[in-house]
Amino acid sequence: MIYLGPAGIPTVSKERTTTGGIRCVAELKLNAFEVEFVRRVGMSNESAKEVGEVAKELGVLLSAHCPYFVNLCSREPEKLEASKKRILDSVERAFHMGADVAVFHPGFYGNLTPESAFNAVEEACRDMLDRMRASGIKEVRLGLETTGKVSQFGTLDETIELCKKLKGCAPVVDFAHIYARRAGKIDYAEIFEKLRPLKLKHLHAHFTGMEWTPAKAPWQGNERRHLELKANKPPFEPLAHEVLKRRVNITLISESPILEKDSLKMKRVFERLGHRF
Ligand SMILES: [Zn+2]
Structure with missing residues (x-):
């Protein structure tokens, strides 16, 4: 299965709520939606x-994005615990x-x-998974995103x-982040x-x-800003081709500035390559 949809409420959605956004996604004939808890988890159970x-009811697959203010490498116990809490609150929702x-x-x-840094993240994830199991949550995976800056933990290999x-952790492949960190290079087959x-x-994956911008080493870069799919940086079509060739069961969340409009473009690319939704 291929699931496509936006990171957050579609730009064209009149109703600016999560349920309104999901209804809009279904009307557009998309099938995925990432709920964005970008600053805080402001949603009740x-x-x-x-x-x-x-x-x-509408056949839309959901995922959640935890707040950005997280650092599992922090040596300060309070900051570490606050980071875990932000993640665990998102997991609960x-x-x-x-x-x-x-x-x-x-x-x-x-x-x-x-x-x-690896050991710190591992230890923090192990602790969060223990707490999730203790509260009966087995179905939600901790999604570690591949990050877009050289200062951030989270290369694809890491x-x-x-x-x-750690069973219970899953990679979230952000193709644009990998592209930025490798100074404008990407090899989908290798990934x-x-x-x-x-x-x-x-x-589960993100695309935009x-x-x-260049980092210290010439083979490294840092993410700067999200662009539309038409910028072709990185190109989408070779990814779609690879997904179809390998029959990857995938969710591609659009994080482009025009969110759902680029999800629809992705859909058209898949269709052009012969896929039927
Ligand atoms: Zn992210």
């Missing part, structure tokens, strides 16, 4: 249940919505070596390594090959055009 019911993944940016290396170690050992039943 009751509302999350209602959101889940609407989405289920995701559970009540029937979303199977809560996406987050794990943190910053700061003055840690990549190895120590993310995959961590997901190999899917690297993911193969994880034997994922379903891959991306402007990037």
Whole structure:
């Protein structure tokens, strides 16, 4: 299955609520929606249940994006706990919505070596998974997003390594972030090959055009701002081709400035390549 939809309420949605956004997605004949808890988790469990019911009825697959203010590499116990709480609150809402993944940016290396940062993120995820199990939440995966800045933990390799170690964690492949971090390069076939050992039943992913700026090393870059799909940076069609060739079961959330409009363009690309939704 291929699921396509926007990160948050579609630009054309008149009703500026989560349920309004989901209805709009269904009317546009898209089938995925990422609920954005960008600054804080301002939704009750009751509302999350209602959101889940609407989405289920309309056949829209939900995911949740945790607040950005998270750093699982923090050495300050209070900051670490606050980060975990933001993620766990999102996980709880995701559970009540029937979303199977809560996406987050794990943190910053700061003055840690990549190895120590890895251990810190691993330990934090292990603790969150224990707490989730203790409260009966098994269906939601902790979605570690591949990040777009060299200061952030979360290269594709780190993310995959961590997901190999912890059942309950899943990689969220942000293709635009990988493209930015590799200074404007992307090899979709290589990415899917690297993911193969994880034997994922379903891959959750983000896509948008991306402007990037050079980092210290010439082979590295940092994300700067999101661009429309038509910028072709990175190109979408080779990704669609790879997805169809490998029959990847995937959700592609559009994070472009025109959200759902680019989801519809992605849909047309898949159709042009012979896929029928
Ligand atoms: Zn993200």
